[in-house]
Amino acid sequence: MKSLLAALVFSVALPAVAQPAPAKVERAWARSTVQGQDSTGAYMTLTASEPLTLLGAATPAAGIVEIHQMKMEGDIMKMRAVDALPLKPGAPLLFAPNGYHFMLMDLKAPFRAGGSIRMTLRFRDAKGAERTQDVTVPVALAAPGGHGH
Numbered sequence: 001m002k003s004l005l006a007a008l009v010f011s012v013a014l015p016a017v018a019q020p021a022p023a024k025v026e027r028a029w030a031r032s033t034v035q036g037q038d039s040t041g042a043y044m045t046l047t048a049s050e051p052l053t054l055l056g057a058a059t060p061a062a063g064i065v066e067i068h069q070m071k072m073e074g075d076i077m078k079m080r081a082v083d084a085l086p087l088k089p090g091a092p093l094l095f096a097p098n099g100y101h102f103m104l105m106d107l108k109a110p111f112r113a114g115g116s117i118r119m120t121l122r123f124r125d126a127k128g129a130e131r132t133q134d135v136t137v138p139v140a141l142a143a144p145g146g147h148g149h
């Protein structure tokens with residue numbers, strides 16, 4: 001029974017290893033928190049190599065992760081949750097303060113600059129199959145790499 005289970009796990013795990021990452025992830029970072037703060041933003045640039053829809057993300061560091069969009073409505077900056085985001089192959093999609101971002105809520109511990117969190121991005125590909133991608137996201141006070149956009 002044990003060896004059958006091991007074989008099953010192996011055969012299930014194998015295709016995931018062989019599959020290339022659905023998207024290129026660049027400039028990932030999450031904003032560090034101050035005492036008592038229980039939500040923060042995570043940012044990155046995603047470039048898909050095939051048509052993808054971003055469905056969401058998860059991290060052990062937060063109870064809830066939502067895709068948010070910041071938008072000016074008149075003179076007021078408003079934030080709203082987005083269900084899913086289409087990614088065009090080769091067209092970088094920016095997650096940045098004042099734009100799309102991952103809203104991390106119900107944080108399990110303070111986010112300290114210099115540390116990092118693990119995030120799992122969830123996509124749907126053109127065939128309707130769900131794909132996931134693990135990302136290591138450094139925690140920082142501000143966007144790394146100066147003023148690059």
Ligand SMILES: [Cu+2]
Nearest residue numbers: 068079101103
């Ligand atoms: Cu937000």
